[in-house]
Amino acid sequence: MTLVAFVADDFTGATDALWQFRRFGLSGSLVTDVAYLHDRDDVIGVATTARASADPVASALPALRAVAALGPLAVQYKVCSTFDSSPAYGSIGAVVAALHREGLARSAVPVLAAQPEFGRYTWFANHFVRAGDEVVRLDRHPPARDHPVTPATEADLRVRLGEQGAGRTGWLPAGASREAYRARGGDAAFVADAMTEEHLRILGGLVIADARDLSPLYCVGSGGLSYALASALATNRPSLATRPSPADRSSLAGQPPPAGLPSPAGSVVLGAAGPVLVVSGSRSPVTARQIDAAERAGWAVLDAGGPDAIAHAEASLREGRHTVVQSTRGPSRDPAGVGELLGRVAAAAVRAGLVRRLVVAGGDTSGQVVAALGARALDVAGTLAVGGPVCVLAADDPACDGLEVALKGGQVGGEDFFLRAALGTGSAQAPVNG
Numbered sequence: 001m002t003l004v005a006f007v008a009d010d011f012t013g014a015t016d017a018l019w020q021f022r023r024f025g026l027s028g029s030l031v032t033d034v035a036y037l038h039d040r041d042d043v044i045g046v047a048t049t050a051r052a053s054a055d056p057v058a059s060a061l062p063a064l065r066a067v068a069a070l071g072p073l074a075v076q077y078k079v080c081s082t083f084d085s086s087p088a089y090g091s092i093g094a095v096v097a098a099l100h101r102e103g104l105a106r107s108a109v110p111v112l113a114a115q116p117e118f119g120r121y122t123w124f125a126n127h128f129v130r131a132g133d134e135v136v137r138l139d140r141h142p143p144a145r146d147h148p149v150t151p152a153t154e155a156d157l158r159v160r161l162g163e164q165g166a167g168r169t170g171w172l173p174a175g176a177s178r179e180a181y182r183a184r185g186g187d188a189a190f191v192a193d194a195m196t197e198e199h200l201r202i203l204g205g206l207v208i209a210d211a212r213d214l215s216p217l218y219c220v221g222s223g224g225l226s227y228a229l230a231s232a233l234a235t236n237r238p239s240l241a242t243r244p245s246p247a248d249r250s251s252l253a254g255q256p257p258p259a260g261l262p263s264p265a266g267s268v269v270l271g272a273a274g275p276v277l278v279v280s281g282s283r284s285p286v287t288a289r290q291i292d293a294a295e296r297a298g299w300a301v302l303d304a305g306g307p308d309a310i311a312h313a314e315a316s317l318r319e320g321r322h323t324v325v326q327s328t329r330g331p332s333r334d335p336a337g338v339g340e341l342l343g344r345v346a347a348a349a350v351r352a353g354l355v356r357r358l359v360v361a362g363g364d365t366s367g368q369v370v371a372a373l374g375a376r377a378l379d380v381a382g383t384l385a386v387g388g389p390v391c392v393l394a395a396d397d398p399a400c401d402g403l404e405v406a407l408k409g410g411q412v413g414g415e416d417f418f419l420r421a422a423l424g425t426g427s428a429q430a431p432v433n434g
Contacts, residue, residue, distance in 0.1 A: 004229050005067035005216070006045045007060055008078035009090060011366035012387075012409040013223070014047035015378065017078045019389040020226035022380045024234040030378045030391070032370060034066040042233070044070065047378075049367040051080065051090035052149075057098045064095075064104065064218070073211040074219060074229060080363070081120040081222035081387075082138065082411070083113050083127060083157060085164065086150045092220060093164025096189050100167065105218045108170070108187040110207055113157060114194035115224035118386050125171040125191040126155045143284050143411055148332060157191045174199040181206045194224060204228030205235070223387060271424040273357035273404065275317045277349050278418055279304075279342040280326040281365030284410025287328050290361075293415040294324055301326065304341055305333060310348050317354040322422050328361070339365045343372030350400055357390075357404040359421045366407040373400045384420050385413040 004021070008014030018030045021043040028043030037044060046063040050056035060077060068075055077095055079085065085092040092111075099105035114122040119130025127138040137155040138144050144152035154160050158169040167188030172181060174193040184190040194200050207229065211217040219225060278294070280287055281304075295301045300316040302309060304327040316323040325345050327338045342360075346369050349355045360366045370378075370393075378391040384406055393403045406421055413420075 001042075002039045002044055002067075002070040002072045003042045003233055004074050004076065005043070005070060005072040006076040006078045006226065007063040007067060008045060008047050009051035009056065009060065009092075010049060010080070010363035011047045011370055012363045012407040012412070013051075013078050013080055014045055015380065015389050015391050015407050016223040016387045016409075017076070017226040018043070018045055018378070018391075019380050019383060020223050021230045024230040026230060026233060028379075032375050032377065034063055036376050037066055037070065039070050043230075045078070047367065047370070049364065050095070051084060052364040052367070054089055056085075056090050056092075057094050060095050061098050061102065064099070065102075068104065068216050072216050073208060075216045076225055076229065077218070077220045078226065079113070079220060079222060080409070081113055081115040081118055081224065082129060082141075082144045082152065083160060084144075084147065084150045084363075085160070087164050089149050091164040093161045093166035096161065096166040096220060099218050100188055106214055107210075107217070108184045109189040110172070110192055110203070110219045110221070110225075111157065111161065111169075111189050112192045112194060112200075112203060112219070112221035112225040112228065114192075114200070115222045115227070115387075116194065116196055116200070118223070120222065120224065121195050122157065122191065122193045123174075123195060124193065125158045127157055128155070143286070148283060161189060161191070172203075175202050176206070178206060178209070181210070189220070197227070200224055200228040201231045204230070204232035208232040272422065273424060274322060274422060275320050275355060276322045276357050276359065276418070276422045277313065277317060277346065277355040278322075278324040278326070278359040278361065278421070279346050279365065279369060280324065280328045280361035281338045281342055282328050282362035282408075282410035283332065284328070286411045286413070287361045287408075289415045290413060290417045291324055291326055291328055294322065294418040297419055299324055299418070303327070303330065304338055304345070305330075309341065310345050313345050314349055314352060314354060317349055322418075324418070326361075339368030340372075343369045347372045347400075350403055351397070353399065356402075357406075357421065357424075359406045359408060359418060361408045361410065363409055370405070370407070373397075373403065373405075375400070378405065382424075385417060387412040388417065390421075
């Protein structure tokens, strides 16, 4: 039975959300189309490309309606922890407004962007990012500030949501009481602060407890919100088999999860695989450094815009070389065209039997590559870094079915991320014990 459902505005974020639920021992799966939805797991997610759309409501709202029909306690609209959106593209505020306009959200929508383990924090509704040894305001973090499509011009998320048409947006301090949470009921949305995982757990308990009256309760946030919801559900493991009673749900508020939770995902070493193919449409300097590290280690690095990119990639893989096909370095190109090309590169290599582990860098690129592979669903097998899980792809094409795919956001992972992908020795995390 479905306890929580989520709709992600891009594919990399979707796999991060699924990982957060799976690490707490919840069963779950991620589908690429609402036609594949089912109610066999604790958690079900739908990956969309709303973040890259000028009309994200058209992409997200049908999926939000579809998952709500499964009867979950809560429905999360999963967004990036750097709040990638603008009034013109991927507007988070527009989705919040649509939830109210369509009568889906019956109270204030909690918004949590913070993801402390990933270096994302919110305080007094202002969002901050860890960059190396420093923590800087979101609008002073170069990858976010200088994003070519959704630049972060403001760190106060209330202002960002207001600019995007969300309506009156309030603020909830970290570690707030149930009374303070309820007091935000007159807002269209409210931004929740969090600096620590304890703050996430408290908020998760409040949200799930409130769902007893508003099921499904709609909320918006990063993988930090997925963590918050998962920890609240895991607090009361016996109730997962059946719908919690109102008393059970109320008891979830503010409690930490018990020790020793099983974790079917992420605690195993995947093992080496080769050759590995990386396709990158990301423009992040983090991804550029990862490509540089792979090149120093002897990987072949090919320009996605070069002649015969598919043929050269296949030739490199046939030689047994780990290979990167990228548009990260060099002049900026049309994102849609790059994503379509990288999807063809990946599909050709997989269907030729040249690769069984694929890494895709870039949120928008990931959606196009997964579509090119004909995926209908993904499940988590392990993780290479926070926000960088490895998934097993389900597809009707036998060549693509069972493929291991890591969908990596631009700012995810250390410089050795691609090297870890080849070795299968990523930073697999132990079960969450609170």
